[in-house]
Structures are given as C-alpha cells and as structure tokens.
Amino acid sequence: MSPLTPEQLLAEIQGAANPLIVQDLDGVCMDLVKDPLTRSLDRRYVEAAAQMHGRFVVLTNGEHEGKRGVNRLVEAALGDVDQAKREGLYLPGLAAGGVQLQDHHGALSHPGVSDAEMDFLAALPARMEAELEARLPALMPQLSPAQLQSEIQQAVLDTQVSPTINLNGLFGCCGDDVQLQRQLQLMLQELMDALLNLAEQAGLGSSFFLHVAPNLGRDAEGRERLKPAEPGDVGSTDIQFMLRGAIKEAGLLVLINQHIAARSGHAPLGDDFNVRNAPRDHQALLNLCIDAIPADQMPALIGVGDTVTSTASADGRGWLRGGSDRGFLTLLQELGERYGTSNRVVLIDSSGGEVDRPSMADGSLTGITDPEDPLRFDVVMPGGPKQYVAWFQQLAKTAN
Template sequence: MTYSNLNQFSLSLNHDLCAEKLINTKNKLIIQDLDGVCMGLVKNPLHRVIDFNYVKAARNLHNHFYVLTNGEHIGKFGVNHIIEKSAPNPEIVKKEGYYLSGLAGGGVQWQDNYGKITYPGVKQEELTFLSAIPAIFEERLRNFCQNQAPFLTKEVINEALDAVILVNQVSPTINLNTFFSLFVDHPHLYLALQKEIKALMDELLDKAQKNGLKHSFFLHLAPNLGRDEEGVEIMKEATENDSGTTDFQFMLKGAVKEAGVLYILNHYYYLHTGEYPLGQDFSPQQAPNNHQELVNLVIDKFSPESMPLIMGVGDTVNSQVTWQNGKKIVKRGGSDRNFLQLIQDIGKGFNIDNIIAYVDSSGGEVKNRKPIKVENIDGNLIVTEGIAHPDDPDEPLNVNFVFPEGHRQYCQFFQKITG
C-alpha cells in the first residue's frame, strides 16, 4: 500500500507517509480545528499558547489551509490575541499576514491572513441580541456561586467568572473547566451547575424566539453525545473524574462546522478556478441541515477536475455505549465529528484520497477526552484503541492518522509539510 490510497489507512502512526503525500500534492486543502489541535487544552482559555513556528508554517500554505473553529478570531479570548503574544513583534502579525485564515464562531466569522473580518449571512439584530448575553451569564453564575457554594470567596468567584465567561461577538460561551477544579470536592455542585447552565441556555433560546429570532440561534455543547431526534445536542453529564460537557456556546444558526466546510470549499474554488460553485453570496446558513444533502450538494455543484485532496484535522470525537433493557444504545458525538465525516464522504463521492487526522488532546489540563491507546507489539508502536468505543464496531468515521502525543507532535508534522 502506497501513499496513493491513504484513505484506506486506519489509526496509522506513519506520519512521514502522510507528509509525503501532502508535499507531493499540489491541489490540496487542509481544514483544521484549533483548540487541542495546534494548542493545548487548558482550564483557563486566557492561558492558551500557540507556537509561532506553527503560525509561520500556516502562512506558508497560503490558500491551501483554513481553520474551522467554534472559538473566535477576535476579542479577549480570540486566537488573534494569542498569535500576537506568540510573535517576536506583535506588529508584524498584521503587517505580514500571520493571522490564521478561515472560519470561526462555528462558521459565521470569516477572516483572511491580515485580520480582515466579515460575517457572511449574519444580521445586525442577531448581533445585537448576542451582545447582551454575557451580562446575563455573569448574573446567573454569580447567583449560583453565592447561593450554592458559600465556601467560595468573592475574590475567587470574580476570578472564576473572568475565566469562564467568554465574551465572544458571535458565540458567547460559558466554559466550566475552572469550576470543575473549584468543585473537585463537591461533584454534586458541578453537575448541578451543568444543569443550571443548560437551563439558562434554553431560556435564552426561548427569549430569542419571542423577540422574532426563532430561527437564528442554537446551543452547541462540547463535548457532547451527539444529537437527539430533534437535532438538539445531548449534554454529557459529568462524573467524578470526567468534566463532561464544559463548553456551552450560544451559536448562530449555520454556525456548524460541516456547513463551514462548504463555505471554505466554495472560497477555495474561487481562488483556484475564478468561479464560486455555490455562488459568490453563499453563506453557511444556506447549507442543508442533512448530512447526505451536504454531500450531494458538493457532488452536484463542484467540478471533479478541480476538487482538491482534503485533509480534515480535529480532536473532539467520541462515542458512548450503554445498555438499557438488554438493548445496546450508541451515542456518537464530538464537535469535530460531523465536519470530518463530511470530508471523508466527499472523498468517497469524488474518489479522492481525502485524509482524516485526529490529535489526542487528552494530555491537557481538561479531563474530558478519551486517550488513544498505543502499545509496543513486537517492537512496533501500534494504536490498539482509537476514537471508537470498543463496543461500537459500526463507527462510521475512519481516522486515517492519529497523533497520540498531542498538539506538539501535530505541529511538528505540520511544519514539515510546509517546508
């Protein structure tokens, strides 16, 4: 088996072969998540760090690399600020175009290498509604702490709120990692807080509907256990050693990564062919909600002759198996699952060697990722357990390459393929 059919690989550690394929493929497109992939997961998002050598490598790929993240480019918690801190001189980032191009906010905040931001398909009344949400977050969290956790001092509460409330322009978020640590001796409180925040988000969705914005927003949970029959993401309840769902993101409709794949691909075709297959004004909000319809749209509208080899890279994919009345119940989730599955299925539809790569982010401060298991068998390192649950043999996502040592290992690989 050569590098001409890497999509048949499964849980491979042969990164050199993957790099060789990418280096020798001119028409390629890398779509990559951020947190946990090129940065370590930390309890406080303000403490995130990015290697500027990785940033320079991303710029070298120019129009062949785009990020796709549920975080945001701008603001206090944005990735742009992290890049500026990593640069030897912050002024060169904008001057020389070192910002990471691509989609943030799940797919509604577009940025080029020079930090120019646009919001495809977003309405002003939606932005106005979102701007009021962080203050509501603070009030509810402060009341919970004061009423349910009197052992927390005012100073500790203030520091915690500063860390957990992400004042994002298009995706205001509560990240509970700090509270998981504060409530380590009170796991019942952390679970109660999870449920409190979920209820708050549902109240905000109801409020939006009453304000005439019924179809504008949805709740994204990370990590999650997939979606229920109505398409609503399922919260992963915490256990004593697993923080479960930590990120509660109030998102704009269309801000789903699989829709973002179509937006990026539409942009890529324009840059390389001069035409937009989905039209110049296409936005993620216009993408179908059904997975197969997304695949069919790409097959129908995009020229096979110009279709690039696509590598999708993520770190948040999971599955959970439980038994109820003797019946096995499988729940597959993770915020990267659907966009990686779409890239895989586009490859099948065009008979192109698309690559799915998975970065093991379980070694960070956040303890809600399942680690990849690697064993030494007859002198060779072999992945013996990947993303799939051992009792889920029908896992549809085939991960071709894994990076069990986390973001640093992936960043080294990334720098290699960009020279």
C-alpha cells in the same frame, strides 16, 4: 485504527496536486486549558501556516477577533501586534463555527448575520454573568462572594458572535465530586435554555442554537446532548450560544467553495454562499457538493481535529456519537468516498492539557470511537499538539 503513519501522510500531501488542510485549533495546534486567556501558539506554527498559504485553512468554534480571539495569540507568538497584518500571518478560515470569516491579513466579515442578531449577542455576556450570580451560590456554598465573582469572570467568555460559559474553572473547585460536576452541567443547560427563550421573545427564535462541547450527538429534536461527567472525564465543559447555521459541516463547504474560487476564478456554490444560507442537513450538504462541484476541481481534503466522542447508550443497544469535530470530519470522509479521492481524517490526542479528555495512550480510543463507528481515522497523533505542530512544520518546509 490508523492505516497511515504521520510520515506517510506527509509524503502523500507533498505529492498531491491540489491539497487543502482544514484544521481545528484548540487541542490540535495548542493544548486545551481551563482558562482560554492562558492559551498560546508556537511562533514556528504560525510561520509554518503562512508557508502553507492556499493549502491551509482553519475551521474552529472559537473566534478570530476580540481579547479572547486567536488573532491575539498569533500576535503574541510573533511578539509584534502589527507584523501579522502587514505580512499576512493571521490564520485564514472560519471561526465561530463558520460565521466569522477571515483572510490571512486579518480582514474579517460575518456573512449572512443581521444587526439585530449582533446586538442580541452583544448583550449576552452581562446576562450570563447575572444568571450565574443567581444560580451558583446554592450549588457551591463553599465559595466566598469574592471567589464566586472571580470564577464567574473566568467562566463567561465574552466573544463577539458565540458568547460562551466554560465550566473548567468551576470544575477545578469540585475536586473529585462527579455529582457536583453533573449538577453544574445541568445548571448550565437550564441557564442557556433560558437565554434561548429570551431570543425567542425578542423575535429571534430561529436565529440561534446551543453548541455543547464535547457532546454526545443530537437528540430527536436536534439538540446537542450533554456528556455527563464521569471519573477521569469531566464530559461537557462549555456551552456556546451560536448563530443557527454555524456548524462546521456547512463551514467545510464554504471553505471548499472559496478554495476553488481562488484557484479557478469561479465559485461553484456561488459568490454569496455562506453557512447562514447553506442547507442544514448533513445529506443535503453532501448532495449540494456532488451536484455543483466537478471532480476535477475538488481538492484533496485533509481534516484535522481532536473532539470526537462515542459512548455506549444506556440501554446497551447502540452508541451516542458526537464531538464538535465529528460532523465536518465525517462529511470530509464521505466526500472522498463519493469523489474517489484520498481524503484523510487526522485525530490529535488532546488529553495531555489541563482538561480531562479520553486518551489515546492505550490505543483503544475508548470514549472517542467504537467498533461500529462510520468515522475512520486515517492518522492518529497520540503525542498531541506538540507532535502535530512538529509534523506541520515539516510539511511546510516542503510546501514551496
């Protein structure tokens, strides 16, 4: 599956005239955990990212700011709440799927987002808590009121532009009861659908969508499919309430546009290009790049992610492919093919954390890819975030 070793990729990037690493965060440079507040970053990774300035950006469905934001992890890794802003050590790039833009000094913006949308999002965490309080007792009668309240507080992630309900803590209360895990997933889907209906009633019907992580791709109506729990793989663990347009494929084009503007002084897709005004169709995004960006300006792209899924369809006639990193990695690969460049796709094994994920240990990549999958992995790192961070540090040492 992997034509390159990590060492060969290192040499290739070092020899590239204009490389750009576009990297996911959770499961890539830090282990997946049940409670996001317990995440941590390695100080050496943060320092290495700073050394890669101009050649490295993040693209994540998490957020930069807030108590659960990655900026807090950067500050904790450095042991100084002011150093990152002062020295430009924050992780630059796009968060919340592409609507939250940040530079390496922590300057933050939400291009294309309205005040009405921000106000609706601000009220969602309290609504999520109330919905869980109403729905969970019937599903989990074994939990006391105090235990339920504790689990609800852990499950609702009160992020600014992508409020989320995460089931990992509740899954921990299920033991090996896969059926109960599936019931929790369906409950969550119904709950989040109800919140989408509230948005429509508020005149914001076209503003939001639900991001399911991990997922099994999209159905005929464009909705992301839940990945049902199975023994050894809990499937979908959370659903994020996200701003429409906040998909990583569109975010990839925003990052490319900004990278070219920083190098040349001209943004080929326009100074105001963002994920809210970008095309929402995969092929349209690809065509926009081809039409607007000259080949001599396109960077050599290295996409790094961990969440890619593939499961045989129930009728045995095909595959349900999804995962929050699949879209941007596929677009990145296709851009390489169209531009004739050696764009690379790097897959990190995130199964070693606290969350059940398909493992690469046996080399089969079962549950991740399939024999007919158009997405190819140029490099796989079965050693997970620990292996990737060590590799990234090695790359940064030669960056200057």
